[in-house]
Amino acid sequence: MTLPVTMLSGVDEGSGVPKYRQIADQLTRLIEDLPPGVRLPSEPAISRHLGVSRNTAIQALHELQRRGLAVRRQGRGTFTAERHRAVRSLAPGRLPSFSEDLRRGGHTTAEEMVGFERAPLPAEPAARLGVDLDTIAWRVERVIRCDDAPVVHVLSWLPVELYPSLDPVAISKSSLYEHLESGPGAGRPHSAEEEWTAVAADEHVARLLGLPVPAPVMSCRRTAVLADGRPAEHSVSALAGGRFAIAVRISPSSWVDGVAPVLQVGSA
Missing domain, CATH: 1.10.10.10 (Winged helix-like DNA-binding domain superfamily/Winged helix DNA-binding domain)
Incomplete structure (x- = not known):
């Protein structure tokens, strides 16, 4: 053909x-x-x-x-080309990392650093992290590549109070969460709340993901917390839908009083 x-x-x-x-x-x-x-x-x-x-x-x-x-x-x-979507799963007992799940699926990954700086927190990340507006935090923007193809754009904000120092080179060589786990600071986040929506990628994100403009992407807003409940990261991710899939396992162990969890779908 x-x-x-x-x-x-x-x-x-x-x-x-x-x-x-x-x-x-x-x-x-x-x-x-x-x-x-x-x-x-x-x-x-x-x-x-x-x-x-x-x-x-x-x-x-x-x-x-x-x-x-x-x-x-x-x-x-x-x-x-033969296109195999990367699949991100919810591994029990561990907050998932895009890069780790990709590697678990047999893919090679790289985290391309787009921006790395200390900057005042905008309104939404400040509210999600429970701190004052304009509090200084780490602004970490990166593109996660799977088998050399860009699949996820991530913009993360992390309080400097919890993470006095971050190493962009170390993050690029592994992943942000692996660096938080092994490096100085409060450690790797333990759990998170996420909100998923389908949006049109803006020109900046589309360019970084190699997509036409406008292009649909899945947007994930995550607020991750430490084991003691302190908010540790707020991130906004854009996933190229044709290259990435989400797998969610729902089992009786996640039920409360015999009632299965409800997946709510709506507009934000």
Whole structure:
């Protein structure tokens, strides 16, 4: 099966978005529901059909490979890739970490540091952490990569009072929670409350996750606490839905007085 090049529409010269990115975004939408192994239009075909340079067409297909959506087969062309979603589960007795669950599933991970600083807390993180507005905290922004594809964007706020020092290099080499567990400070969070919603990624998050704009993502707001109940982290994560799945196990052991827990779905 081959995706017809005629399904691609023209590029917008005045949009400010690079032509190769526009083509890659179109292809991303076209192949979203296609099975693996579908041949994509060749560079010469894209170049002729859209009136762009051969190099622009090559960059567009390379961008698809970078997103983990296509593979290049020498002498045969570019094809839709086999896509295995990373699955995050709720392991009993341990607050899950995205990176740890990915590695447990047989994937390689890396935490790419986007921003790392001490900064005054905005209103929402301050309220969730139970401290005054503008209290100084660690602002840790990172992208978690799975098998070299970006899958999660995370912005975390952690009180400096609980964590006097953090090492961005150590976090990049493992994960934030592993660093909190082994490094100085109050330790790894013990439990958390989370709120999940489907949202449209803003331009900043979409760019970091290699997604078209607008693109749907799953947003997770988490407030994590220590074993003694002190709030230790507030984070907002954006998960690329086509690359990440959430598995939740509900068992009688989590019931209270014989009543199963209720999963509430609604708008925030």
